[in-house]
Every structure is written in structure tokens, then in C-alpha cells.
Amino acid sequence: MPHKVFLTRLKLADFRNYAGLALDLDERHVVLTGENGAGKTNLMEAVSFLSPGRGLRRAAYGDVARVGSDGGFSVFTELEGMDGSVELGTGTLGGEEGQSRRLRINGTTAKSVDELLDHLRILWLTPAMDGLFTGGSGDRRRFLDRLVLSLDPEHGRRATDYERAMRSRNKLLSEPRPDPAWLTGLERQMAELGVSMAHARHEMLGLLATLIEQNGEGSAFPAASLALSGFLDGEWHRPAVDLEEQYLGMLQTGRYRDAAAGRTLEGPHRSDLFIRHRAKDMEAARCSTGEQKALLVGLVLAHARLVANLTGHAPVLLLDEIAAHLDEGRRAALFDLVDGLGGQAFMTGTDRAMFSALGDRARYLTVANGAVSE
Numbered sequence: 001m002p003h004k005v006f007l008t009r010l011k012l013a014d015f016r017n018y019a020g021l022a023l024d025l026d027e028r029h030v031v032l033t034g035e036n037g038a039g040k041t042n043l044m045e046a047v048s049f050l051s052p053g054r055g056l057r058r059a060a061y062g063d064v065a066r067v068g069s070d071g072g073f074s075v076f077t078e079l080e081g082m083d084g085s086v087e088l089g090t091g092t093l094g095g096e097e098g099q100s101r102r103l104r105i106n107g108t109t110a111k112s113v114d115e116l117l118d119h120l121r122i123l124w125l126t127p128a129m130d131g132l133f134t135g136g137s138g139d140r141r142r143f144l145d146r147l148v149l150s151l152d153p154e155h156g157r158r159a160t161d162y163e164r165a166m167r168s169r170n171k172l173l174s175e176p177r178p179d180p181a182w183l184t185g186l187e188r189q190m191a192e193l194g195v196s197m198a199h200a201r202h203e204m205l206g207l208l209a210t211l212i213e214q215n216g217e218g219s220a221f222p223a224a225s226l227a228l229s230g231f232l233d234g235e236w237h238r239p240a241v242d243l244e245e246q247y248l249g250m251l252q253t254g255r256y257r258d259a260a261a262g263r264t265l266e267g268p269h270r271s272d273l274f275i276r277h278r279a280k281d282m283e284a285a286r287c288s289t290g291e292q293k294a295l296l297v298g299l300v301l302a303h304a305r306l307v308a309n310l311t312g313h314a315p316v317l318l319l320d321e322i323a324a325h326l327d328e329g330r331r332a333a334l335f336d337l338v339d340g341l342g343g344q345a346f347m348t349g350t351d352r353a354m355f356s357a358l359g360d361r362a363r364y365l366t367v368a369n370g371a372v373s374e
């Protein structure tokens with residue numbers, strides 16, 4: 001059984017509709033119920049800020065700070081974490097400095113919010129992800145990159161550096177006579193970063209596929225088959241150095257075309273994740289709404305299991321409105337699966353009765369107007 005990571009205390013200040021909140025928790029799951037607009041998702045979003053990035057809404061920090069506050073917000077937690085008990089505090093100061101998020105670990109300022117990954121992994125599933133299979137490829141790439149990031153903390157930096165090099169190359173190509181040495185330098189950077197980014201994505205899909213294979217069919221949630229395509233397809237058995245040279249060559253021969261297009265037309269930023277319902281052998285986008293939701297739940301649970309297996313620590317799960325579209329049997333099966341992962345899960349819904357199958361495995365809290373009560 002993986003080691004359990006759980007929040008024992010959560011404190012918010014000026015976070016969305018919470019002027020202030022202090023909540024003591026224990027190792028049980030947390031069920032948040034309340035009317036629409038009460039602040040359930042906001043509370044989950046606050047927990048999602050205990051991972052690097054902009055949280056489960058991908059929000060601008062300025063939007064997160066409570067309207068009427070001075071523009072900063074904070075999220076503080078005490079945690080039984082991957083490295084023992086720890087206090088984590090994160091937030092922004094507002095004003096000019098409001099754009100970057102600070103992190104303090106046991107009262108000491110950390111170099112980067114990436115250090116959160118030393119203490120916990122957080123995965124989430126929200127209604128906004130319902131369109132994952134039918135929406136644009138950017139959403140699926142981001143979804144995949146979050147999966148990779150949960151196991152490989154370097155992935156985020158590689159992706160950011162790749163994007164930065166690509167933007168510089170695009171800008172340089174828009175100039176009348178770009179410096180070829182500078183261009184080659186940027187392209188070499190893109191080749192190294194791009195290949196290692198794509199490599200990490202392929203590796204993640206391979207691990208996930210093996211885990212899904214081992215678990216077989218027969219769960220309440222269907223198994224998915226996953227494939228990445230659109231960048232160096234069929235080449236991933238070759239050594240990374242060869243692939244870097246190949247991509248570098250593609251960038252160099254594509255300069256005129258990319259200059260005309262105003263963007264880089266080939267690279268890992270163009271690949272797409274193809275997801276199929278395995279038992280039906282049907283692409284996910286063509287499955288029914290309910291089937292898509294079940295596939296997504298299955299995928300997130302498989303990923304959570306993978307994180308638990310590989311790190312030895314079960315991730316904290318944020319499941320927003322997860323029970324709403326499931327029948328009673330599926331709901332009970334979901335709760336058993338979530339509980340079986342061995343981590344702490346936060347779940348929201350409008351009706352407490354929907355969670356009855358969880359019994360005393362969860363703590364039940366009511367949210368109203370940015371306040372939480374038993």
C-alpha cells in the first residue's frame with residue numbers, strides 16, 4: 001500500500017470568495033457539498049495551488065485574489081507529506097509583484113514552486129475537462145504534460161524553455177535577414193528540448209499503457225488506449241541524438257516555410273494525443289457523453305495508480321462534481337476505487353446523499369458563501 005499523503009490543516013486568505021478560512025482535516029477524504037456558487041470548486045482550486053502551475057482553472061493570479069482585497073492571496077497547509085510533516089504556504093503579494101507565486105516551506109522561502117513536488121502530488125478531474133476528447137489538441141497536450149509533470153518535475157521547465165526558444169526563432173524568422181548562427185543556436189536548443197519533451201511524453205504513455213494492460217478490463221470504468229502522434233511518428237525506437245539531428249534538419253529546411261507561416265510548423269508543440277475506448281475499439285470523441293466521462297475517470301484513476309506505484313506515495317485527488325452523472329452502482333464503484341488508491345481525495349457535489357456509499361471513509365463539510373461548516 002502506498003504511503004498516505006494528507007492535509008491536516010488548510011488556511012486561506014483572500015482566495016476567491018474566501019476572505020479567510022481555517023480548516024482542520026484528518027486522513028479521511030473530504031466531501032464538500034453546497035449550493036451552486038457556494039465556493040466548493042474555489043476550495044479545490046486552493047488545494048490545487050499546492051502543485052506547480054496555475055491551478056485547476058489555469059487562472060490568472062489577479063483573478064484568484066478576492067474581489068475587494070489588495071490583490072494578493074495565500075494558501076497555507078500543514079501536511080503529512082512525502083517527506084514527513086511539513087508546512088507549505090503559497091500565494092501572491094498583489095500589485096506589481098502579483099504575477100509570480102511564492103512558496104514557503106516550513107517558513108523558509110523556496111527557490112521555486114516546483115519544490116512542492118517534493119512533498120505531494122495532486123491530480124484533478126473537473127467538469128471543464130469533459131471536452132478533452134472533442135476539443136482542440138492543445139487541451140490534450142496540456143493534459144498529457146500534466147501527467148508527465150507529476151512524475152518528472154523537470155518536464156515543466158523543458159516545455160517552457162522549448163516554447164521560449166521557439167518564440168525567439170519565430171521572431172527572428174520574421175526579420176528581413178536573420179542571423180543564421182543565431183537561428184541555428186535556437187534550433188539546436190529546440191531540437192534538444194523538443195526531443196526530450198516528446199520522449200518523456202512517450203515514456204509516460206508506455207507506463208500508463210502497461211498499467212492499464214495489467215489491470216485488464218472489467219472495472220466500472222473502461223480502459224483507454226493512448227497514442228501520441230504528429231511529431232517524428234514511428235521513430236521513437238531510435239537514439240535521442242539521432243532524433244535531435246533529424247528534428248534540427250527539419251527546422252533548418254523548414255525556415256522559409258515557417259517564416260511565411262509566421263510560426264513553427266513542426267515539433268512536439270503540434271503533436272496530439274489519440275484516445276480510444278478499448279473494449280469498443282472506438283475513438284473517444286465518438287463515444288457517448290457518459291462513456292467519455294467514464295473513460296476520463298478511468299484514465300485519471302490509472303494515472304493516480306501509476307503515480308502511487310512509482311513514487312510510493314498516493315497522490316491527493318481533487319474530483320469536482322464527479323458523482324453527478326454516474327448511476328448509484330458506478331458511484332459506489334468509484335468511491336471504492338478512489339479509496340483503494342490509498343490517498344486523500346476531495347470531492348464536491350450539490351447533494352450529500354450522492355456520497356452515502358462513502359460512509360465514514362469521508363468527512364462531510366457544507367460550503368455556503370465562502371464559509372465551511374460540519
Ligand SMILES: Nc1ncnc2c1ncn2[C@@H]1O[C@H](COP(=O)(O)OP(=O)(O)OP(=O)(O)O)[C@@H](O)[C@H]1O
Binds near residue numbers: 067
Ligand atoms: N476573485 C474572486 N473574488 C470573490 N469572489 C469570487 C472570485 N472569483 C470567483 N468568485 C465567486 O466565487 C463563487 C463560488 O464559486 P465556485 O466555483 O467555488 O462555486 P461552487 O460551489 O463550485 O459552485 P457550482 O456548484 O456552481 O460549481 C462564485 O459566485 C464566484 O462569483
